[in-house]
Every structure is written in C-alpha cells, then in structure tokens.
Amino acid sequence: MNRKINKVAVIGSGIMGSGIACHFANIGVEVLLLDIVPRELNEKEQKKGLTLEDKEVRNRIVNDSLQSSLKSKPSPIYHKDFANRIATGNLEDDIAKVSEVDWIIEVVVERLDIKQQVFEKLEKHRKPGTLITSNTSGIPIKFMNKGRSEDFQKHFCGTHFFNPPRYLRLFEIIPGPDTSKEVLDFLNHYGKKFLGKKSVIAKDTPAFIGNRVGIFSIMSLFHMVKDMDMTIEEVDKLTGPVIGRQKSATFRTVDVVGLDTLVHVANGLYENVPEDEAHDLFALPKFIQTMMDNKWLGSKTGQGFYKKEKKEDGSSEIKSLDLDKMEFRDRKSAKFSVLEQTKTIDKLSDRYKVLIKDEGKAGKFYRKNFSALFAYASNRIPEITDELYKIDDAMQAGFGWEHGPFQVWDALGVEKGIEMMKAEGYEPAAWVTEMVDAGITSFYSVKEGNTYYYEIPKKEHVKVPGQDSYIILDNIRESKAVFKNSGVVVEDLGDGILNLEFRSKMNSIGGDVLDGINKAIDLAEKEYRGLVVSNDGKNFSVGANIGMIFMMAVEQEYDELNMAIKYFQDTMMRMRYSSIPTVSAPHNMALGGGCELSLHADKVVAHAETYIGLVEFGVGVIPGGGGSKEMTLRAADTYQKDDVELNRLRENFLTIGMAKVSTSAYEAYDTNILQKGKDIVVVNRDNQLTIAKKHALLMAENGYTQPIKRNDIKVLGKQALGAFYVGTDQMNAGKYISDHDKKIANKLAYVMAGGDLSEASYVSEQYLLDLEREAFLSLCGERKTLERLQHMLQKGKPLRN
Numbered sequence: 086m087n088r089k090i091n092k093v094a095v096i097g098s099g100i101m102g103s104g105i106a107c108h109f110a111n112i113g114v115e116v117l118l119l120d121i122v123p124r125e126l127n128e129k130e131q132k133k134g135l136t137l138e139d140k141e142v143r144n145r146i147v148n149d150s151l152q153s154s155l156k157s158k159p160s161p162i163y164h165k166d167f168a169n170r171i172a173t174g175n176l177e178d179d180i181a182k183v184s185e186v187d188w189i190i191e192v193v194v195e196r197l198d199i200k201q202q203v204f205e206k207l208e209k210h211r212k213p214g215t216l217i218t219s220n221t222s223g224i225p226i227k228f229m230n231k232g233r234s235e236d237f238q239k240h241f242c243g244t245h246f247f248n249p250p251r252y253l254r255l256f257e258i259i260p261g262p263d264t265s266k267e268v269l270d271f272l273n274h275y276g277k278k279f280l281g282k283k284s285v286i287a288k289d290t291p292a293f294i295g296n297r298v299g300i301f302s303i304m305s306l307f308h309m310v311k312d313m314d315m316t317i318e319e320v321d322k323l324t325g326p327v328i329g330r331q332k333s334a335t336f337r338t339v340d341v342v343g344l345d346t347l348v349h350v351a352n353g354l355y356e357n358v359p360e361d362e363a364h365d366l367f368a369l370p371k372f373i374q375t376m377m378d379n380k381w382l383g384s385k386t387g388q389g390f391y392k393k394e395k396k397e398d399g400s401s402e403i404k405s406l407d408l409d410k411m412e413f414r415d416r417k418s419a420k421f422s423v424l425e426q427t428k429t430i431d432k433l434s435d436r437y438k439v440l441i442k443d444e445g446k447a448g449k450f451y452r453k454n455f456s457a458l459f460a461y462a463s464n465r466i467p468e469i470t471d472e473l474y475k476i477d478d479a480m481q482a483g484f485g486w487e488h489g490p491f492q493v494w495d496a497l498g499v500e501k502g503i504e505m506m507k508a509e510g511y512e513p514a515a516w517v518t519e520m521v522d523a524g525i526t527s528f529y530s531v532k533e534g535n536t537y538y539y540e541i542p543k544k545e546h547v548k549v550p551g552q553d554s555y556i557i558l559d560n561i562r563e564s565k566a567v568f569k570n571s572g573v574v575v576e577d578l579g580d581g582i583l584n585l586e587f588r589s590k591m592n593s594i595g596g597d598v599l600d601g602i603n604k605a606i607d608l609a610e611k612e613y614r615g616l617v618v619s620n621d622g623k624n625f626s627v628g629a630n631i632g633m634i635f636m637m638a639v640e641q642e643y644d645e646l647n648m649a650i651k652y653f654q655d656t657m658m659r660m661r662y663s664s665i666p667t668v669s670a671p672h673n674m675a676l677g678g679g680c681e682l683s684l685h686a687d688k689v690v691a692h693a694e695t696y697i698g699l700v701e702f703g704v705g706v707i708p709g710g711g712g713s714k715e716m717t718l719r720a721a722d723t724y725q726k727d728d729v730e731l732n733r734l735r736e737n738f739l740t741i742g743m744a745k746v747s748t749s750a751y752e753a754y755d756t757n758i759l760q761k762g763k764d765i766v767v768v769n770r771d772n773q774l775t776i777a778k779k780h781a782l783l784m785a786e787n788g789y790t791q792p793i794k795r796n797d798i799k800v801l802g803k804q805a806l807g808a809f810y811v812g813t814d815q816m817n818a819g820k821y822i823s824d825h826d827k828k829i830a831n832k833l834a835y836v837m838a839g840g841d842l843s844e845a846s847y848v849s850e851q852y853l854l855d856l857e858r859e860a861f862l863s864l865c866g867e868r869k870t871l872e873r874l875q876h877m878l879q880k881g882k883p884l885r886n
Contacts, residue, residue: 088216088271090114090279094183096176096203097192098147101220103154104250105190107161110170111251111693112279112768117182120147122175140178147173161251163693163749176203181210188216190244195349197224204229208237216268218244222296223353226261226289238263244272245293247483248342252694254770255483256282257293277551281693281768283482290469291357292350295483297469298462298476298490300350304366305457306335307373310408313450317390317405322419323450328440329433329487336390340383344376363461372408381406388413421447431590433487434496441497441505455493456509459502462490463514466541473528474538474549491528499526516541534561556774558586558621567608573601581614581785582778592622593630594678596649599656602682609665615781615789616663618682619670619774628677628700629653629710643862650709650858653678657711658850660685664791666784670777671695672770676746680758681710687784689764690777691750697758698746705825707833708741709861714853716741717837719757721799730845731805738809738837742830796849800839809834825867832860 091114095106098120106118122143126135135142154161155168162168174182183189189211193203200219211217213236219229226243233241243259256276260269269286276284287293292300310320321334331338339347348369355367369377376382376389383389392404392413404413423443427436440451462476470476477489494502499521503513520539530537530546536557537546561576568575572589585605589598602618609616660667660682669686671679675697683689683697691697699708699716707713716737724730739745740756747753750766759766765780767773810831817827835841836856839848 088187090187090216090275092117092186093188093190094119094186095190095192096120096207097194098150098173099192100154101246101248101250102192103151104161104248105192105220105246106151106171107154107168108246108250108280110167111163112281114170116171117179117186118147118151118171118173119176119179119183120150122146122177143175143178144173147175159249159252160748161249163251164751164755167751176206180206183207183215184210184212186215188218190218190220192220195221195224197228200224200229201231204233204237208233211237215240216272217241218272220244220246223292223350223357225291226259226264230261230263235263239265240268242268242272243289243293244276245287245295247295253483253485254281254283255295255479256280256284257295257479257483258284258286259289259293260286261289277771278769281770283478283771285470285475285478285482287475287479288469292354294469294475295479296350297354297465298458298480299484300347300354301363301366301461302458302484303335303339303347304351305363305461306454307370308366309450309453309457311370311372313446313453315446315450316417316419317408318417318419319421319446320450322421322424323447324454327424327427327436328451328493331485340389340391342383343385344373344382344389348373348377362464363457372411375411376406421445423447434492437493437496452505453509455497455502456506456511458490459494459506460511460513463517466514466516471542472538472540474536495528499528520544531560534564536560554775555771556584556778558584558619558774562586568601568604570597570601570604572597573605575601575605575608577613578617578774578778580778580782582781583609583613583616584774584778585616585618586620587618587622587626588620590630592620592624592626592679593628594626594653594682595630596652599652602656603659606659606663606665606667610663613665614785615666615668617668617670617774617777617781618686619777624674624679625671625695626676626679626682627674628679643866646865647858647862650861653710654854654858657681657685658854661687662792662794664789666781666789668777668781668784670773671697671750672773676700677708677712678710681708681712681715684715684758685711687789688780689759690773690780691753691759691764691766692770692773693750693766693768694770695750695753695766696746696748697750697753698744698756699741699758700744700746702742702744702826702829705829705867706861706864707829707836707857709857711854711857713741713833713836713857713860714850716757717800717839717853718795718798718850719760720837723757724799730799730801731808734801734805734837735808738833741833794850797847798850798853799845800837800842800848800853801845802839802842804845805838806834806841809838828867829864832864836860 093109093114094117095102096119098118106116109116123145126142130142151173189207191200191203193199217240221243222245230238230241242261242264245257247253247255258269258272273284273286276282285294306320317336321336324330325332325334333341351367358364380386381388390406393401394404395401403416405416407414423440427439430436441448466473473491477492480486480489506513523544525539528539535552536549538549540547556578562574565576566574567577572595574586574588576584578584583605585602587598589595605616667686668688668690669683670690671683672692672695675683675695677700680697680699699712701708720734720737723733737757745756747756750759753759754761767776813827813830816822839846840856
C-alpha cells in the first residue's frame with residue numbers, strides 16, 4: 086500500500102505528547118495536538134473575566150503544555166519556526182478533526198480504562214484505514230483494542246517513543262493480536278526513514294524490550310550498590326563513558342528522567358512478571374522507597390541522588406545523597422586505578438577485558454554487573470524477542486549505550502563471559518551453551534560489509550535485516566581501505582566514490598589528517614569520481630588540534646606557525662577547488678576546523694543533530710583555516726542593489742564573534758553556515774553516508790567541473806571597519822567584553838572588512854586568506870591567548886580552531 090503521512094493527531098499534550106508532536110513537526114508533518122478541557126478557571130482567567138466557554142480557557146491545558154515543552158532545554162524542536170506546524174485544540178470541540186489525519190497517536194495517562202474511553206471517542210470520528218497507535222510504555226496492547234471495530238483493530242498497535250522523542254532513537258512497535266502485517270511493515274519503514282529512529286518490532290510483553298532490560302539493569306545496580314557498599318559517585322564513575330554509556334551514567338540519569346518514572350515501570354514489572362527469575366530485583370530497595378516518600382524525585386523536585394545548593398556567596402555546589410544516612414553531603418571523589426589504565430585505550434571493545442581483570446572494587450563491580458546483565462538478556466529470548474540483535478538495538482537507541490549486552494559479551498569473548506558468569510553465580514540461557522558447543526563462539530560476525538547475528542532457531546549466523554541501504558564503516562574499514570595513516574582511513578565506497586574517515590583523537594584535525602585529506606583528493610582526482618568526508622565517531626570533529634600551534638607560539642617559532650596555518654588554509658581550498666565533487670557529512674559536534682572543512686565542501690549533507698559553528702573566539706583567536714574568509718565571501722554573495730550591505734556583513738561577523746553554535750542543522754541555515762538550496766539535512770543518521778555518497782555521485786554524473794577561483798569578492802573597507810570598531814568600543818565600555826576580546830573582535834573586523842581600504846573593492850579569496858592568517862598569527866602571540874590555551878590544555882579539554 087502506498088501509504089503517506091501528511092498529518093498526524095497526537096492525543097495528550099504532556100511531556101511525551103508534546104515531544105512527539107514536536108518531532109513530527111521537525112520532519113515537516115502537520116500536527117493536530119489535542120487535550121482535555123479544564124473543569125475550572127485558574128486565577129489568571131478569573132481576573133480577565135473569562136468563562137469556561139472561552140476558547141482561551143478550553144485550550145489552556147494543551148497550549149500551556151506545548152509552550153512549556155518548547156521552552157525546555159534541550160529543545161524538542163529543530164527550529165523555532167517549525168512549531169507553526171502544530172495546531173492545538175481540545176477533545177470536545179476539535180475531536181472531529183481527527184477524520185482529516187493519516188495517523189492518530191494516543192499519549193494519555195497510563196491507565197487502561199482512560200485509554201479505552203479515548204479510543205471509543207476517537208473511533209466515532211476516525212476514517213477507515215487511518216493508523217491508530219498508543220504510546221504506552223507497558224500496558225498490554227491486547228487489552229487496549231477490545232470492543233473496537235475490525236478496521237480499528239487491524240490498524241492499531243503500540244508505538245513506543247522514548248523520552249525525549251527528538252533525541253532518543255528507539256521506536257518500539259508492538260503489534261496487537263489483529264494488527265495487519267502491512268501496518269507493521271509500514272511503521273517499521275517510516276520510523277527508520279522519516280522519523281530517523283531505530284525501529285524495533287517487539288512482542289506484547291511487560292515493558293517490551295528496552296524498558297524490560299534497561300530497568301532490570303538499573304534496578305540490579307540499585308541492589309548492588311548497597312551489597313558492595315558503594316557510593317553513588319563510585320557507581321556513576323564506573324557506569325559512564327568508560328563503558329560507552331552516557332556522561333550522566335546511572336544516578337544522574339535517573340535524576341534527569343525522574344525517579345517516579347523509573348519506579349512506575351519497575352512496579353509494573355514486579356506485578357506483571359512473577360515468573361521472571363529476576364523478579365525480586367524489581368522490588369524497590371528501602372532507600373528508593375524513602376526517596377519516593379520524601380518526594381526526592383530528581384531534577385523536577387530539586388533533589389534526587391544529587392542536589393544543587395546555594396552557598397552564602399551566591400555560588401552553587403552539588404551535594405550527593407549518602408545512601409546509608411539518607412542525608413545530602415559534599416560530593417566525594419571516586420578514583421579507581423584500573424580507569425587510569427584504560428585512558429590510553431581508545432577502542433571501547435578493548436576496554437572491557439581490562440576492566441573485568443581488575444582485582445579491586447571496580448573489577449568486582451564489573452564482573453557482577455556484566456554477569457547479571459548477560460544472564461538476564463539471554464534468558465529474555467524468546468520471551469520478549471526472538472532475535473538477539475533487537476535487544477542490543479533497543480539498549481543503544483533507547484538508553485544511549487554504545488554497545489548492547491551481546492556486543493559487550495562478544496568483546497569479552499562468549500566463552501570467557503560464561504566462565505565469568507558461573508564464577509559470579511549466574512548461568513547463561515541454554516541456547517548460548519548450545520551455540521558454543523556447536524563451535525560458534527560469537528553472537529555477531531561481519532561478512533562482505535554486512536553484520537550477521539546468531540539466529541537461534543536456525544543455529545547459524547544470518548544477516549541483520551535492513552542493512553542493504555546503509556554503509557557501515559566499521560564493517561568495510563579493513564577490506565575497502567585504499568589509504569591510511571595515523572589520522573585517517575580512506576575507503577572505497579564503490580561507484581567511484583571515496584570516503585575520508587577521521588580516526589584521530591576526538592576526530593581533531595592535525596597534520597596527519599591534513600595529509601590524509603590531500604592524499605584522498607589526489608586519489609580521487611586520479612582514479613575515482615568523488616570524495617565524501619564522513620565518520621562514525623561520537624563527533625564529526627571538535628576542530629583542529631592546536632596543541633602544536635600553542636607550543637610553536639610559546640617558542641615563538643612564527644615561520645613554522647605561519648606554514649602550519651597556510652597548510653590548513655591550502656587544504657581547505659583544495660576541498661573547494663579540486664576537480665572532483667566533495668561532500669561533507671557532519672554530525673553531532675562539527676566545531677572550528679571541522680566547521681571550516683564543511684564550509685569548503687561542494688555540498689554538506691548534515692545530520693539533523695549537528696551542532697556546528699566557528700568557536701575560535703573561545704581560545705582567543707579568529708578562524709584561521711578559511712572560516713573568516715568564507716563568512717566574508719558568503720556575506721558578499723548576498724549583497725544586492727540598494728541593499729544595506731553592512732547589515733549582512735555584520736550578521737556573519739556576529740556569528741564568528743559570538744562563537745554561535747547551532748543547536749540543530751536547521752539552525753545552521755540561520756547563521757549562513759549551511760546554505761539553503763545547496764546543503765541538505767537528513768534525519769536518519771544510519772543513512773547519512775549513503776545519501777552523501779549519492780549526492781557526490783550525482784554531481785559527478787551531471788558533469789562536475791572544477792570551480793574557478795574567486796577574485797570578485799566585494800569588501801567594504803573603512804566603511805565596515807569603522808562601524809565595527811565603534812561597536813567593539815561600546816561593548817568594551819559597557820563591560821560586555823574584555824580588552825582582549827575587543828582586540829580579537831577588531832582583528833576579525835579588519836579581515837572581514839578587507840583591511841582599511843578607502844572604498845568598497847573587489848578582492849580574491851587569497852587576499853582574504855592572507856589577512857586571516859596574519860590576524861591569527863598576531864593573536865597567537867598574545868599573552869591572554871596563550872593563557873587560555875594553556876588552561877584548556879591543563880583541563881584536558883578539546884582544542885578547537
């Protein structure tokens with residue numbers, strides 16, 4: 086069926102409902118958001134003389150909820166203008182409008198009787214064939230559609246978004262007893278392609294897949310922390326980035342999500358899975374019950390496992406909960422020697438083996454934690470799913486784990502994991518033992534660029550479905566590499582397109598990466614048709630590593646420094662003026678030099694969650710890799726006859742001067758870092774590289790011609806320079822910027838004005854690059870700049886240029 090989704094109705098405007106509505110608006114879908122009518126006036130409405138019949142009152146709940154969501158941080162919406170795609174109303178006056186939509190999503194309170202009442206009302210107005218789903222986090226789907234028509238039941242199932250819907254990628258689809266295969270296939274496809282989700286079809290079991298395993302993991306830790314006499318700081322230290330989990334780790338994450346939310350699911354599991362071998366772990370430990378009684382629910386109540394307190398001098402400090410005394414105390418430092426050993430191990434899968442070998446508290450913790458997790462996950466098959474990869478997908482996409490249970494187990498070695506489990510008193514599921522006895526010693530394997538998983542009924546590895554449209558760099562890196570050095574790998578993507586993948590620390594751009602970029606362009610120009618710059622790192626690039634530049638500046642080796650900056654500039658210009666099309670595919674952080682590389686590509690295919698900007702002011706310099714030049718050029722290209730040219734230049738000046746970073750790729754259009762009509766945004770991260778490759782190939786097939794270098798860039802000279810100098814003087818006088826910040830801003834002004842030319846003139850890119858490099862070098866010699874750089878080096882923060 087050629088089903089299309091042009092308009093959806095979201096029923097319920099709470100945190101989840103508004104979040105889901107915003108995410109559909111993010112992808113361009115028209116949304117109708119409905120909620121109940123208030124039963125009494127609030128104080129503000131009474132003062133205004135309103136009645137319960139006024140539309141302002143009748144839509145108060147939905148409008149207040151949506152506005153609260155839009156104001157939340159992080160934002161649920163890619164761009165503030167996208168909120169205009171959401172229309173609001175109430176379930177009495179506007180319910181008939183659901184007849185106009187293609188998909189109805191129910192997101193009301195988690196009570197079966199209320200959901201059934203809502204469905205009864207909706208069915209009176211829903212047109213046949215319309216999708217209707219529930220965002221329940223645990224109520225069995227089979228109970229919800231009782232009494233509904235055959236058409237309703239055929240098109241009804243669960244669609245469980247995770248909170249916040251914009252950021253968490255898991256999209257669980259839970260079929261009811263009568264859900265048609267067409268509906269399931271459509272939702273699975275739509276979730277991936279349009280919503281940018283990791284779609285997982287789950288069974289109709291309590292808490293489905295993600296929450297079943299995720300809540301077990303958290304509850305297991307809650308019991309373990311007391312058994313091992315650990316502090317919350319120690320647990321958060323051991324369950325954060327070191328094992329590929331979120332920075333907020335365990336207890337801080339619970340504070341953010343809300344302890345009551347977790348307890349609600351845990352209680353549901355305790356009641357509904359009496360035969361579960363880990364049933365008792367879902368019972369609340371005493372300290373959790375005390376926190377619930379005290380309303381210590383986390384961020385929403387101002388205190389949970391952590392609490393922010395104001396000091397007498399007005400500053401704030403974070404207190405931690407002592408789980409023995411149930412009192413807040415000063416935070417304690419958590420240090421483990423084994424974590425120092427893993428700092429030099431960049432590859433996450435290699436860390437696990439080191440961690441479990443530790444003889445101290447950390448090693449004991451990891452052995453217990455992983456053993457419990459492996460046993461539980463393996464025993465949930467086939468109860469919650471028949472395919473093991475779905476459990477890993479759910480934990481990655483729903484809980485932000487870099488590796489799911491079976492992937493961690495594979496990294497340790499399946500047989501080693503079984504040995505560890507038995508030592509800790511756990512047994513793997515029988516199918517795992519049978520797999521090993523049959524000579525199969527891993528849950529996953531890679532063949533010809535595809536990932537295979539162990540399918541239990543067939544007792545062999547089969548290909549994970551849905552990979553045909555994706556390019557997975559981890560799977561092709563070794564077999565398709567045509568060049569590599571310490572900073573990059575260049576892979577052959579097929580069809581004449583190369584991919585340049587950063588492999589440096591935090592994907593920072595240093596000399597080896599610049600060498601790799603030039604080598605990749607050389608190869609592409611001689612033997613291929615185009616080049617994509619993409620990687621699977623946590624961030625596209627945090628910018629150029631200027632640790633070496635800092636050392637050159639300290640030693641006053643300005644000739645070498647000049648050559649290093651010129652090499653960066655020349656490399657960016659090669660991205661722009663090569664004879665083959667170049668495409669940049671940024672994601673997450675693309676800062677400083679990472680942004681400059683994208684500015685110089687022929688096309689940018691950005692993931693929606695791209696935080697991109699020129700942030701050099703933060704370290705006391707201006708963009709020196711062509712960023713200052715490029716933003717001057719882009720401003721000039723927007724000048725029109727009778728236009729106030731200075732205002733357009735000022736916008737780009739402030740983009741750099743205020744170190745603006747977009748909070749989504751769509752916001753990058755506002756700062757002129759992405760260009761409308763040229764650069765595009767994709768929502769599905771998995772498909773980004775494939776789309777980038779297609780665009781490189783399309784440009785090549787359309788007869789790509791090497792661009793002609795620009796010498797027609799209009800600069801405004803003293804007119805702009807004077808205006809910018811007046812502005813920085815006023816900002817400095819008003820104490821908004823320091824003397825050093827004023828100096829940096831004036832250097833940038835000099836570059837973007839084209840120097841102190843007496844009148845507007847036309848200049849070349851090289852002219853602007855020379856001004857940019859001169860300004861950058863002069864700032865590197867400033868004491869304040871060196872102090873900032875040294876401070877960042879001492880803190881171990883990424884350096885960006």
